[in-house]
Structures are given as C-alpha cells and as structure tokens.
Amino acid sequence: MRKSLGVLLVSVLALSACGSGDDSSEDRTSAAASCAPSSGPVNLTYTTWIPGIENVVKVWNDKNPTIQVKVQTGPNGNGGTYQNFFNQLKAGNTPDLGHIEYDALPSFRVQDGLFDVASCDIVAKAKDQFIPWTWNQVSFGDEKSAWGIPQDSGPMALFYRADLFEKNNIPVPKTWDEYAAAAEKVKAAGGYITNFSQSDINQFAGFVWQAGGRWFANDGQQWTVNLTDEKTKKVADYWQNLVSKKLVSTVPPWTTEWDNAYNSSSAWTWVSAVWGANSIMSGAPRTAGKWRVAPMPQWTAGEQVAGNWGGSATAVFKNSKHPYEAAQFALWLNTSEEALALLNKEAQLYPATTAGTQYSYLGNPVKFYGDQKIYELFAQAAGQVTPDFTWGPTMTSTYTDASDGFKAAVSGKGTLNDALAAAQKSTIDTLKSQSIPVKE
Known part of the structure; x- marks a missing residue:
C-alpha cells in the first residue's frame, strides 16, 4: 500500500x-x-x-x-x-x-x-x-x-487527573466502555471527563486509527475515500453519545477557555499524543504533580492498540x-x-x-506528572500503533470540511456521522477539481 x-x-x-x-x-x-x-x-x-x-x-x-x-x-x-x-x-x-x-x-x-x-x-x-x-x-x-x-x-495515551479519580473513587478506565461509565461519575462529581474537540479533527483521526478505520486507500491508479466505514461510524457514534448527554465539554481547543478547563479541574482527562504532555504543562500550571498517564482505553478488554495523533x-x-x-x-x-x-x-x-x-533522558521521571516516567509508557504505545494508516492528498481541506460539520454537531445540528458523510463528498469533489483520480 x-x-x-x-x-x-x-x-x-x-x-x-x-x-x-x-x-x-x-x-x-x-x-x-x-x-x-x-x-x-x-x-x-x-x-x-x-x-x-x-x-x-x-x-x-x-x-x-x-x-x-x-x-x-x-x-x-x-x-x-x-x-x-x-x-x-x-x-x-x-x-x-x-x-x-x-x-x-x-x-x-x-x-x-x-x-x-x-x-x-x-x-x-x-x-x-x-x-x-x-x-x-x-x-x-x-x-x-x-x-x-x-x-x-505521536503515539497516544490517556492523560488523567490522578487526584480527582482517587478522591472520587473512580477507577482509571481501561476500555472505552469504562471511559463512558466514568464520564457519568465525573459529571456527577461536577466535572467533565474530557473536552471533545469540535475543530481539531486530527485527534478524531487518531481515535479512528486505533479502532481500525481507514479513510484513504489507493491501488496505484486512483484514490478511494471512506470516511464512513463501520469502524469510523463506531467511533463517531461513541463520541456523539457523550456529546448528546453533555458528558464532555466542547470548547474550542488551543484557546484560553480550553486551558482553563484543565487548569481549573473542570476537565479530568485528555486522550492525546506524547506531545500533549507539554500542552498540559504549559496550559494548566496550577495542576502540577496531579496528572498521570495510562494506556489509551481499548475497544476490547485486554487488547494493546494505540492510535497516533x-x-x-x-x-x-x-x-x-x-x-x-x-x-x-x-x-x-x-x-x-x-x-x-x-x-x-x-x-x-x-x-x-x-x-x-x-536515549537515557526518556527514562527520566517527569516532575509535573508526579515523577512518573511517562516516556517509557509512550515508548510502549509507539510499538502498538499499526503502520498501515494512509493519509489522503488533500487532508487540510478534508479536516476543514469535517470541522465545519463537527461544529454543527456539537451545537445540535446534525451528528458527527452526518459531518463525516458530508466531508467524504466534499473530499471527493476536491480531488476531482484537482484532476486527482478518485473512485466514486
């Protein structure tokens, strides 16, 4: 491929x-x-x-x-x-x-x-x-x-507030089912389990990557676009459920409001890539020492599969x-x-x-994360990323189109799967407009 x-x-x-x-x-x-x-x-x-x-x-x-x-x-x-x-x-x-x-x-x-x-x-x-x-x-x-x-x-894992989970006797989720159950308990405790990004579709792509969805393929002659395969629909339905039940916040990412959600203990987890460690450290300085990292939740208990963002x-x-x-x-x-x-x-x-x-520095404890050696965990995650995820030739426009639909979905206008279906059509139209061979 x-x-x-x-x-x-x-x-x-x-x-x-x-x-x-x-x-x-x-x-x-x-x-x-x-x-x-x-x-x-x-x-x-x-x-x-x-x-x-x-x-x-x-x-x-x-x-x-x-x-x-x-x-x-x-x-x-x-x-x-x-x-x-x-x-x-x-x-x-x-x-x-x-x-x-x-x-x-x-x-x-x-x-x-x-x-x-x-x-x-x-x-x-x-x-x-x-x-x-x-x-x-x-x-x-x-x-x-x-x-x-x-x-x-960008191997992905689960950043979580160890102090809040422990204080409220909520087990750190190991599967996506457990994550959804934890979201209910976190909401009852006055917080959100995470913030669902309505504009950074790269993260959602990482979720799909882990689940086995494959958005693009080619046979050497033309592209195939499939933003609506069964694995992608499963991921979209999962997050749509959390959004519809208001178990996640939906503030725009990379904003002051986003930082405040993590810095104020409103958001308790972030399923992100290894570089996300810096985003939390710089955006939520008041929470130093309270975060830990665990493997990415799995779709099937006992599996060890990571996404990449x-x-x-x-x-x-x-x-x-x-x-x-x-x-x-x-x-x-x-x-x-x-x-x-x-x-x-x-x-x-x-x-x-x-x-x-x-390199030895990857084995160093990180003070912000309670002296946990977080890079050893990410090293394991890096080996759990399947290598066969293909990016399309117009991803920037695909992300923009999907983002428009995601923003509508979080405001109650349509669903995430509706957004992906619309993004698939617009992606195919974009490929055609650039004379890039694409299968209907």
Missing part, C-alpha cells in the same frame, strides 16, 4: 503540473538534482510552532557561524501556518524550511511545493537512522524520494536557494542527541530515530 501511494502521488503531481507555465517538470528535475553545498555564508529561515525551538536553534547557530538559521514561529499547522505556506508558495516567498505534520505532507507534495531532499547525499545516507514507518511518512513508499526529514511521532517532518521548500544546508540543519535537528534531548525538554517531542527512542 505504501509503495502504490508513492507512485500515485508522482502521477498526481504530473497531472497537476500540466499547464503550469514556466515551472516545467524538466526545471524541477534539474533543481532536485542540484543539491550541492553553497559557497560562502548561508542564512536560512525556518517556520515552526514548536515551543522553545529558539533555544534549540541557538545551539546550531553557535556551532555553525557560516550557516545561520532564523526561526519564525506561528500557530499550529491547521491553525494557520499551513495556509500561510500555501500563500507563500503562490507568491514564491516561502521560508527555506517548514514544520509540516505527516498528514499534511501529501497536500504540499501534490502542490509541488517541496524539495526532494533524498537528492542530497547526506540525506540518502541517513535513511536507516529513522524508524521505518516514519520514513515512509516522508517518502510515500518511494525509496528514492524524501519530502522531509522525520522529526517525531500528529508526528511531524522538517521539510525543505522547493524555493530554497540553499537546499543542501537546509537539509544539513534538518538532519542535525532530528538526529543529533543534543538537539533531540532539547526538543524533548522544551516541547516533549518523541524522536523519530531508532537511536532516539533509547
């Missing part, structure tokens, strides 16, 4: 390149083959939303006076940075490097916005340093290409005048122990390299 994904994206790119004016395929091929060191000092720009990234980049700049990197920070990808990237691509003024999540990479690839860093000899030699499934996320199954350097992965790559945009140096920085950022340790300290990122998962 992964190999056909790579082949299909190449064919899609060829279709989208037709009638593209001066930017011919020959020009792009020539540019991709020209990954060679620049002469003289180099200044690079890098746009990301990683907390504390300035401290990491400073280490690079101090050690590399002839290759300086300027950091530009912005909102998370779906919060605006991706749209900025697309606008910059049209204007021809993108940064040299950009932070792009795995699920969004195909959208940029189809728009011919990325430089194939596999053409840089230093990248080709580094492939074996990465966990295989993360490399597939940037290569789309094509062994000769790489549209970014894997940075992190997020995971990112450091991509080089095709407009970069210094792709070799950009790739050199991206490799350092995502393979050196020094940089990976800082990324974990500043943003709780979980590395995508095989060596990174063995």
